[in-house]
Amino acid sequence: MTISNLILLLVGTLTYTTPLLFAALGGVMSELSGVMNIGLEGVMTFGAFTAAAFSYSCGNPFLGFLAAGLAGALLVSLHAVASITFRADQTISGTAINFLGAGVSILLTKKIFNTSTSPTAPKLPSIFPVWIAHYFEGTTFQTLKGISIATLLVFMLVCLLYFVLYKTSWGLRILATGEHPAAVDTLGVSVPKVRYLCVLASGVLAGFGGAFMSISVTSSFSNVTICGQGFIALAAMIFGKWTPQGAMLSCLLFGFAKECTTLFEKEGGLISSSLLEMLPYILTLVALILFVGKSSMPKADGIPYVKGSR
Amino acid sequence: MNKHDLYKKFIPIACALIGGFFVGGIFLAICGYNPISSYAAMIDGIFARPKYIAQVIIKSTPLILTGLSVAFAFKCGLFNIGAEGQYMIGVLVATLVGAKLSLPPVIHFVVSLLVAVVAAGMWGAIAGFLKVKFGINEVVTSIMLNWIAFYLYRYIFAMPWLHVKELDASLAIQETGRSTILQGFKNTAKGKAIIADNSVFSDILRSDPNWGFFIAILMVIFIYYLLSKTTKGFELRAMGINQETSRFVGMNVSRNMTLAMFIAGAIAGLAGVLQVTGVPPYRMNNLAGFEGYGNEGIYIALVANCSPIGCLFSGLFFSAIKCGSTTMQSKVGTPSEIIKIITGLIIFFIAISFAYKLVVAKMKQKKECRCKDDDK
Numbered sequence: 001m002t003i004s005n006l007i008l009l010l011v012g013t014l015t016y017t018t019p020l021l022f023a024a025l026g027g028v029m030s031e032l033s034g035v036m037n038i039g040l041e042g043v044m045t046f047g048a049f050t051a052a053a054f055s056y057s058c059g060n061p062f063l064g065f066l067a068a069g070l071a072g073a074l075l076v077s078l079h080a081v082a083s084i085t086f087r088a089d090q091t092i093s094g095t096a097i098n099f100l101g102a103g104v105s106i107l108l109t110k111k112i113f114n115t116s117t118s119p120t121a122p123k124l125p126s127i128f129p130v131w132i133a134h135y136f137e138g139t140t141f142q143t144l145k146g147i148s149i150a151t152l153l154v155f156m157l158v159c160l161l162y163f164v165l166y167k168t169s170w171g172l173r174i175l176a177t178g179e180h181p182a183a184v185d186t187l188g189v190s191v192p193k194v195r196y197l198c199v200l201a202s203g204v205l206a207g208f209g210g211a212f213m214s215i216s217v218t219s220s221f222s223n224v225t226i227c228g229q230g231f232i233a234l235a236a237m238i239f240g241k242w243t244p245q246g247a248m249l250s251c252l253l254f255g256f257a258k259e260c261t262t263l264f265e266k267e268g269g270l271i272s273s274s275l276l277e278m279l280p281y282i283l284t285l286v287a288l289i290l291f292v293g294k295s296s297m298p299k300a301d302g303i304p305y306v307k308g309s310r
Numbered sequence: 311m312n313k314h315d316l317y318k319k320f321i322p323i324a325c326a327l328i329g330g331f332f333v334g335g336i337f338l339a340i341c342g343y344n345p346i347s348s349y350a351a352m353i354d355g356i357f358a359r360p361k362y363i364a365q366v367i368i369k370s371t372p373l374i375l376t377g378l379s380v381a382f383a384f385k386c387g388l389f390n391i392g393a394e395g396q397y398m399i400g401v402l403v404a405t406l407v408g409a410k411l412s413l414p415p416v417i418h419f420v421v422s423l424l425v426a427v428v429a430a431g432m433w434g435a436i437a438g439f440l441k442v443k444f445g446i447n448e449v450v451t452s453i454m455l456n457w458i459a460f461y462l463y464r465y466i467f468a469m470p471w472l473h474v475k476e477l478d479a480s481l482a483i484q485e486t487g488r489s490t491i492l493q494g495f496k497n498t499a500k501g502k503a504i505i506a507d508n509s510v511f512s513d514i515l516r517s518d519p520n521w522g523f524f525i526a527i528l529m530v531i532f533i534y535y536l537l538s539k540t541t542k543g544f545e546l547r548a549m550g551i552n553q554e555t556s557r558f559v560g561m562n563v564s565r566n567m568t569l570a571m572f573i574a575g576a577i578a579g580l581a582g583v584l585q586v587t588g589v590p591p592y593r594m595n596n597l598a599g600f601e602g603y604g605n606e607g608i609y610i611a612l613v614a615n616c617s618p619i620g621c622l623f624s625g626l627f628f629s630a631i632k633c634g635s636t637t638m639q640s641k642v643g644t645p646s647e648i649i650k651i652i653t654g655l656i657i658f659f660i661a662i663s664f665a666y667k668l669v670v671a672k673m674k675q676k677k678e679c680r681c682k683d684d685d686k
Contacts, residue, residue, distance in 0.1 A: 042654075078658065087668060088661035091389070092612050096658035099609070103650030110645045111341050227599060228457070231391075235450040274465035281454040281461075288446050297447075304665075 004143065009259055011146040015217060017255030018151045019044070022209030023233035024240070024247040025157055026072075026202035031242055032165070033198035034178040035083050036302040038094035039076065040206045041230025042101025047072045047210030049105035052221035053112065055121035065124060065150070065211045072207020073200045075101055080199040084192050087304030098230075106223050117222035124148050124216045148216045150208070157205070161244040174198060178298030181305040191305050209233070239288060241296050250284075257283045319615060322663035326613075327627075330656030334648060348644040355637025356630045361513040362637075366630045371522035371588070372397070374625030375529060375581035376607025379574045381616040382533055386570035387550035392437055392452030393578040394604025395459030396430040400582025402463050403429040405594045408483030408587060409472070418486040419587060426583045427576045433459060434575015438568040448571070460600065467594050480594035489521040489588040520588030527622065529577060534618040536573075546570055578604060609657050628653070 023040045030037040050071035055064030075097060082093035109118050127147045165171035173194055176184045181191045213229070214221040236254060240246025257280030265273045335345035356362055376393045383390035390396075407422035437451040467473060472480045506512070537543040548556045549566050557563045581603060586592065610628055614620030631653075635646040 082658060082661050082665075085669075086662045086665040088665045092657055092661040095608055095612065096654045096661060099650050099654030099657065101654075103647045103652075103654055107341065107645050107647040107651065110647070224599070231453050235453045238447050238450045272465055272468070274461045274468065277464075278458050278461040281457040285440075285451065285454050285458075288450065289440065289444050 005263065007141065007143050009256075009263060011143050012259035012262060013252065013255040014147055014151050015255070016258045017251045018148065018154050019209040019212040019217070019229055020233050020236055020254060021154045021158070021248060021251040022150075022212060023206045023230055024236040024251055025154070025161060025244055026205030026209070027234055027237040028240070028242055028244055028247050029161070029174075029198045029205065030202035031237065031301050032178045032298055033174050033195045034181060034298060034300040034303065034305065035080070035195050035199050036090040036094065037076070037079065037199065037202055038091060038234060039079055039097025039101070039230075040202075040209075040233055041226060041228070042098035043072045043075050043203055043206035044101075044210030044213070044230050044233075045105045045226045046075045046101040047207030048214035048225045049109060049118070049210075049221045050207070051211030052118040052121045052214040052219075053108075055123075055215045056119055059122055061122045061124045061215050064121065064215050065208065068207040068211035069204040070207070072203040072205070072210070074203070076199055076203025076206070079203075080196050083304065084195050084199070087306065090302050090304075102223075105221070109221060118214075118220045120219050121215055123219050124150050124212070127152050148212070150212050150216055154208075155248070158244045158248045165244065175298075178300055181300050185305075185307060191307075195305075206230070206233075235284065238297075239284065242298060253287065254280055254284060322666070323613060323615065323660060326656050326659035326663050329659045330652045333655050334652035337651060338644065338648060343644045343648075344642070348638050348642050348648070351638040351641040351644075352631065352634030354641070355634040359513060360510045361517050362633065364514045364517040364519060366626065366633050367523050368517060368519060368589070369633060370625045370629035371520075371526045372581040372585050372603045373606055373610055373629050374523075374526045374622055375584070376578050376603045377610030377614060377621040377625050378526075378530060378533055378607075378618055379577035379581070379611075380607040381611035381614060381618060381621050382537070382577060383570060383574040384611060384616045385537060385550050386546045386566070386574075387553060388438070388441075388567070388570055388574070389449055390434070390452065390571070390574045390578070391449050391608070392434060392455050392575070392604070393581075393607045394600045394602075395452070395456035396434050396575040396578035397582040397585075397601065397604050398459045398463045399433045399575075400426045400430040400579030401586045401594060402426075402459075402466060402582075403579075404487075404583040404586050405480055405483060406466070406472070408487030408592075409481040411487075412484065413486060415486040418484065419489055422483075422487050422587070423580070423583050427579050430579020430582065431572040431576030434578070435568050435572040437575075438571025441571075442564045442567050456600070456604070460597070463594070463597065467596065472594075474593075477591075477593070478596045479591065483587055483592040487587060488592055489525070489584060491515075491519045491521060518588075518590055520584070522584035522588040525580070525584060526625075529580060530618050530622050533573075533577070537618065542566075542569075578607070581607075609653060612657060613660060 023044055026043075027037055027040055047068035051064040051068035053064070054067040055061045058064070078100070079093045079097045082088040082096075083090045106116065110116055113119060125148070126145045127149050165174060173184060173189055177191055177194045184194070185191050209229070210226055213225050218225060232254065233251075236250040237247050239250040240248070261276045261279050264276050331349070335349070338345040338348055356366055376397060379393050379396070380390050403426035404422045407425050408418070411418070411421075413421060433455060437448045437455060440446045440451045441448045467480060474481060537547060545556065545561045545566055546569075548561060549563055549570070553563055586594065606628065610621060610624045613627075614624035631649055635649040638644050639646045
């Protein structure tokens with residue numbers, strides 16, 4: 001294992017992990033407050049489209065990234081209204097978001113750009129400013145410049161969310177809203193308000209995840225930019241037992257397995273590439289069986305709260 | 311269930327359908343496409359010729375079945391997000407048995423159907439087993455199994471004893487293994503003569519009809535009967551309503567859960583079998599991603615309110631708008647993605663509609679309170 005291979009492994013792992021982790025953190029936020037959100041895939045798609053469109057039009061990837069967050073919040077607000085105010089079945093409205101997000105993104109791409117792939121947009125910069133990257137040019141460490149600045153952001157978010165959820169009273173309220181909303185209600189905290197905030201936050205985060213795919217991993221948006229990442233993020237959230245640190249570890253595991261597969265494929269043709277591609281998923285299943293066991297879902301997850309009920 | 315209840319369930323869905331098309335029309339107008347001509351072209355693409363109607367029916371088969379699979383799982387309290395993978399296993403095994411074995415006609419088809427359906431059922435049962443034995447949420451396991459099935463499909467697809475290089479497809483399922491209707495007949499001299507005389511008949515035969523739709527109807531009836539008229543169906547539905555109570559009463563919830571996932575997987579696998587044995591070129595294609603029928607099954611089941619018979623109509627409906635949308639795109643230029651948006655809107659309105667009554671009741675209550683205060 002040469003150093004350059006190890007660095008490739010690191011960079012690749014982080015690249016796979018980042019979008020998954022953004023979305024998984026979004027899922028965690030939403031579900032911890034008691035609202036199931038299976039529409040992450042649609043929100044990521046809409047975020048990816050918005051990021052590419054804004055980044056291209058304004059020439060500024062940061063604007064694209066922020067716009068994607070707002071777009072995500074906008075789309076997910078439909079789910080929030082349906083689930084919280086109208087007490088709809090959260091599986092159904094989540095599915096609706098998936099279709100709306102995908103449909104609107106592709107339709108708008110065709111309408112605005114007249115092609116089914118958006119034009120090349122400026123990408124998010126790397127974690128290392130240009131002058132440092134230049135210093136490493138030509139050495140084995142030069143691939144490190146492939147780590148995007150958004151990756152730094154997502155890991156900071158993990159720390160932030162961990163702190164907020166488990167060390168502040170706000171976080172306690174959020175956790176309680178997902179476990180026993182009636183108790184929170186008796187304290188005078190508005191359950192809908194907490195849930196709305198958390199669902200909107202999940203939209204922003206999932207939007208960021210989608211943005212990463214279209215202005216960091218690739219530099220355009222098309223209908224194959226987001227392909228199942230939203231659902232993998234859901235799986236990562238469940239695997240991580242609905243905690244930010246658990247989501248981080250499961251996304252890292254997944255990204256690592258995916259990157260190993262890619263590297264093995266390049267190196268030798270001994271094992272068929274299709275079998276190798278199965279590896280991350282089989283690994284996750286085995287890990288689930290060995291380590292996770294019974295899922296510890298927030299107790300009131302997916303159940304609409306009716307004021308006055310037990 | 312009397313007529314009144316049936317209407318009660320129908321109306322929210324009907325309103326959601328109308329609402330979805332209405333708001334979709336507004337969206338089209340905003341984007342500069344003419345909604346009236348778009349919808350007219352869509353309807354044209356569904357009903358204008360017998361060929362189109364035949365296409366709608368043929369293409370509805372996989373949708374009805376994946377919808378049925380998800381609906382059945384929901385009724386048992388499980389979320390079968392693994393229909394996509396189970397579908398692929400169905401296609402894979404049916405192709406293997408259909409292309410590699412040689413059996414007399416009809417028997418060949420029945421054998422490949424049974425083997426593939428059982429294989430897909432086992433695939434679904436894995437998720438059920440993991441939930442029962444280890445308590446792992448079936449959504450996670452199903453998502454993983456979907457991808458494992460996908461790569462397994464690709465792995466076997468690339469095998470030299472199955473892959474046909476020039477076509478980038480697998481070996482074709484032999485004629486004895488297919489589910490087509492009158493396929494051999496229409497190419498004979500006698501067949502051609504009859505076709506030349508009758509344009510409706512020829513239209514239908516030229517769209518390669520197959521037995522799939524009728525088998526799907528049989529499956530719908532079977533599941534309906536299973537759920538509402540048998541003891542096992544009662545147990546499964548009870549498990550769906552309240553798992554703990556079922557266990558308390560003495561029902562074997564562990565076994566039922568695995569059984570439910572097996573049946574759901576089998577139905578989704580059947581969709582795959584009927585597709586590959588009924589639709590030309592009767593081969594496995596080089597798939598770059600999921601076909602999508604499994605995910606579409608989710609919304610078909612939801613629009614059908616998870617009723618087996620509802621899935622039949624839901625599948626036909628969504629097949630119709632899918633077929634219509636391609637005509638719409640070629641005739642008027644409206645992108646077919648609007649269908650995704652309309653579908654999303656319909657599902658959204660359905661989600662709200664069942665809760666609409668609650669909101670209306672709440673508003674009535676508020677009004678009453680205010681009136682009471684005024685009287686004071």
